[in-house]
Amino acid sequence: MTVSNNHSTKISQQSISSMSALKFFGKKLLSSKHDNKLKKKASLPPDFHSTSTHSSDSSSSSKLPTPLKASRRANSFVHSTNDNSSSSPGSAKNLRTGCTSTSSSRANRHSSASRNASGSKLSNERMVYNPYGVSTPNTSLSSISTTAKKDPDLGFYLHDGGSNIRMLPIPIVDPNEYLPDEMKEASIQLSDNFVFDDENKTIGWGGSCEVRKIRSKYRKKDVFALKKLNMIYNETPEKFYKRCSKEFIIAKQLSHHVHITNTFLLVKVPTTVYTTRGWGFIMELGLRDLFAMIQKSGWRNVALAEKFCIFKQVAHGVKFCHDQGIAHRDLKPENVLLSPEGVCKLTDFGISDWYHTDPLDLSSPVKKCAGMIGSPPYAPPEVMYYDAKKHYDAELQQPYDPRALDCYGLGVILMTLVNNIIPFLESCSFDIGFRDYCEAYENFIRLHNRGFRDPGNHRPGPGMEYHLARNFKNGHAARVAWRLADPEAATRYTMDDLFEDPWFQSIETCVNAGGEYVCKNPAVKTTTYENVRGFHIATDVAAVAPTSNPFLKARTPIRSMIDIAAHPSPTPTAAALPPPPAHSCASGEALFTLTETPPPQLGKLTLDDEAPATAAAPATAAPGLHRAVVHHHLNITGSLVSSSSAAPSQIPAST
Numbered sequence: 001m002t003v004s005n006n007h008s009t010k011i012s013q014q015s016i017s018s019m020s021a022l023k024f025f026g027k028k029l030l031s032s033k034h035d036n037k038l039k040k041k042a043s044l045p046p047d048f049h050s051t052s053t054h055s056s057d058s059s060s061s062s063k064l065p066t067p068l069k070a071s072r073r074a075n076s077f078v079h080s081t082n083d084n085s086s087s088s089p090g091s092a093k094n095l096r097t098g099c100t101s102t103s104s105s106r107a108n109r110h111s112s113a114s115r116n117a118s119g120s121k122l123s124n125e126r127m128v129y130n131p132y133g134v135s136t137p138n139t140s141l142s143s144i145s146t147t148a149k150k151d152p153d154l155g156f157y158l159h160d161g162g163s164n165i166r167m168l169p170i171p172i173v174d175p176n177e178y179l180p181d182e183m184k185e186a187s188i189q190l191s192d193n194f195v196f197d198d199e200n201k202t203i204g205w206g207g208s209c210e211v212r213k214i215r216s217k218y219r220k221k222d223v224f225a226l227k228k229l230n231m232i233y234n235e236t237p238e239k240f241y242k243r244c245s246k247e248f249i250i251a252k253q254l255s256h257h258v259h260i261t262n263t264f265l266l267v268k269v270p271t272t273v274y275t276t277r278g279w280g281f282i283m284e285l286g287l288r289d290l291f292a293m294i295q296k297s298g299w300r301n302v303a304l305a306e307k308f309c310i311f312k313q314v315a316h317g318v319k320f321c322h323d324q325g326i327a328h329r330d331l332k333p334e335n336v337l338l339s340p341e342g343v344c345k346l347t348d349f350g351i352s353d354w355y356h357t358d359p360l361d362l363s364s365p366v367k368k369c370a371g372m373i374g375s376p377p378y379a380p381p382e383v384m385y386y387d388a389k390k391h392y393d394a395e396l397q398q399p400y401d402p403r404a405l406d407c408y409g410l411g412v413i414l415m416t417l418v419n420n421i422i423p424f425l426e427s428c429s430f431d432i433g434f435r436d437y438c439e440a441y442e443n444f445i446r447l448h449n450r451g452f453r454d455p456g457n458h459r460p461g462p463g464m465e466y467h468l469a470r471n472f473k474n475g476h477a478a479r480v481a482w483r484l485a486d487p488e489a490a491t492r493y494t495m496d497d498l499f500e501d502p503w504f505q506s507i508e509t510c511v512n513a514g515g516e517y518v519c520k521n522p523a524v525k526t527t528t529y530e531n532v533r534g535f536h537i538a539t540d541v542a543a544v545a546p547t548s549n550p551f552l553k554a555r556t557p558i559r560s561m562i563d564i565a566a567h568p569s570p571t572p573t574a575a576a577l578p579p580p581p582a583h584s585c586a587s588g589e590a591l592f593t594l595t596e597t598p599p600p601q602l603g604k605l606t607l608d609d610e611a612p613a614t615a616a617a618p619a620t621a622a623p624g625l626h627r628a629v630v631h632h633h634l635n636i637t638g639s640l641v642s643s644s645s646a647a648p649s650q651i652p653a654s655t
């Protein structure tokens with residue numbers, strides 16, 4: 001979710017090969033050509049010309065060696081969650097002071113892109129994966145792919161308190177201390193029920209996490225993802241625990257929909273040769289993320305019908321989040337995973353939030369946001385006004401509806417899917433591409449469709465003559481993309497508008513989002529949660545610090561060791577145990593009750609001899625999926641396919 005500068009050295013990146021289509025998907029650019037273009041004066045914010053910020057920035061950074069310049073610029077975005085402000089919507093004080101910098105990694109994947117020629121219409125500017133902004137430009141971009149990102153060397157993991165990674169103090173706090181009762185878990189140790197995959201590969205990286213494959217101890221073919229969470233910046237342990245538990249609670253609340261990546265457990269992860277101690281989420285394993293798919297050269301040959309199917313699946317995921325009172329706030333292809341069956345699933349709720357003033361009351365008013373949230377290519381102008389580097393007039397920084405942020409992100413995702421490239425790098429007046437888009441938007445309304453922004457207007461949108469509409473080959477599809485990515489938040493398509501749109505309704509998907517959905521929970525047979533004396537040990541985490549996480553407010557304070565020694569708590573009864581998840585997941589095994597808990601030694605189970613899981617099941621084999629049409633979203637070749645009209649069936653099987 002957020003970038004940690006401490007992690008910067010672990011990313012290696014290489015220069016991208018020739019495919020321009022891969023280059024703008026929100027990853028970092030190291031070119032600085034954009035700087036000159038930014039000086040173009042049209043549509044700049046009122047105070048832009050009166051400040052010398054931009055030039056002084058470049059002059060100061062010009063004294064630095066190239067990689068450092070890149071780093072400075074890369075870290076220039078300070079994304080802000082509005083955890084504090086959100087509790088008091090509309091409060092000017094909170095809007096200014098309540099933002100915490102916990103999500104800048106997303107900016108860092110993208111922000112240097114702003115220096116590139118976003119206005120250079122699908123140009124061939126070089127782009128490299130450099131989420132931490134410290135890498136030199138002489139490397140190539142095979143690392144963009146989730147699976148291709150390089151493992152750090154083993155020594156990295158062996159640091160304890162060293163410069164590369166920040167370690168949580170021992171003992172690691174029991175996750176149940178931070179979870180609402182209905183989410184408390186009987187097993188909180190990763191090693192109770194899971195083992196690392198023999199391959200020992202990192203399958204994904206984020207600013208504050210690494211993702212690895214793990215397997216059930218009992219059924220080797222049951223493979224899951226472990227999202228191991230790392231501390232960011234100078235985050236305190238308590239902030240870390242609050243941030244991660246909030247992400248888990250949101251992810252878990254959403255984990256009963258076919259288009260959401262299931263998050264099963266929040267566990268303590270021990271230090272091993274594979275990873276350092278901390279907390280981790282046990283999640284449904286995705287095969288790859290949508291970004292990795294789009295950046296394959298074969299993506300441009302994928303039929304529009306398939307791209308629209310993917311878009312509709314993502315939209316269903318977003319709609320489900322909103323229906324649950326949650327705004328994702330960081331929609332982008334990197335946060336859409338494809339399951340082995342080719343089903344699109346939203347993931348990464350690290351900066352998601354409940355958007356009602358009372359999260360438990362969906363009829364309560366919408367809680368507006370403030371601050372720079374999300375990732376620049378997918379964040380709308382009303383969010384970009386908060387980019388401190390841009391020095392926008394404070395009056396432009398108005399509280400915004402986080403649902404509109406998601407709608408905009410969806411629109412940009414649709415444009416990206418269709419154009420095989422990000423339409424512009426930042427949705428702000430500093431970006432030439434975005435300025436062109438705004439101009440085209442107004443032109444289209446003035447010349448072709450005066451009622452384009454009117455509710456219920458379903459006349460075709462822009463056509464061939466508009467750069468960002470051309471590849472849709474369908475005015476109705478272009479309408480949906482442009483209405484979702486309306487620069488004006490007030491007239492932007494809402495999710496209701498989207499779902500009422502006749503073209504959107506007509507999209508055929510290979511997954512029935514409304515169908516019965518069954519997922520398989522991991523088997524949890526063993527717990528070392530309780531020690532023999534019936535109480536657990538935790539660090540001294542303040543129980544009552546302010547938080548926007550509604551579930552934490554009633555948290556029971558952690559007892560001191562003296563208190564525990566004086567009054568050891570009795571072993572909890574079965575009534576105090578966490579109930580099994582309320583949703584429709586089929587549990588692999590029933591949870592042990594604590595009274596049935598075997599002693600820790602029994603946790604040493606041997607692996608059975610089952611064959612490892614196959615990489616990808618056929619598209620039709622997904623349990624609980626009702627398919628109207630069959631698509632093969634995963635069958636996208638990484639090599640160049642010359643024919644631009646190749647039907648999906650002509651595309652060779654995936655690598």
Ligand SMILES: Nc1ncnc2c1ncn2[C@@H]1O[C@H](COP(=O)(O)OP(=O)(O)OP(=O)(O)O)[C@@H](O)[C@H]1O
Nearest residue numbers: 001105146204205206207208209225285286289348
């Ligand atoms: N369950 C999963 N299965 C497979 N891959 C995953 C899974 N979860 C995450 N990944 C991969 O790891 C990457 C990083 O994960 P995620 O976005 O959740 O982390 P983050 O720290 O919040 O990232 P960011 O820095 O982008 O905010 C994803 O883009 C994806 O490629």
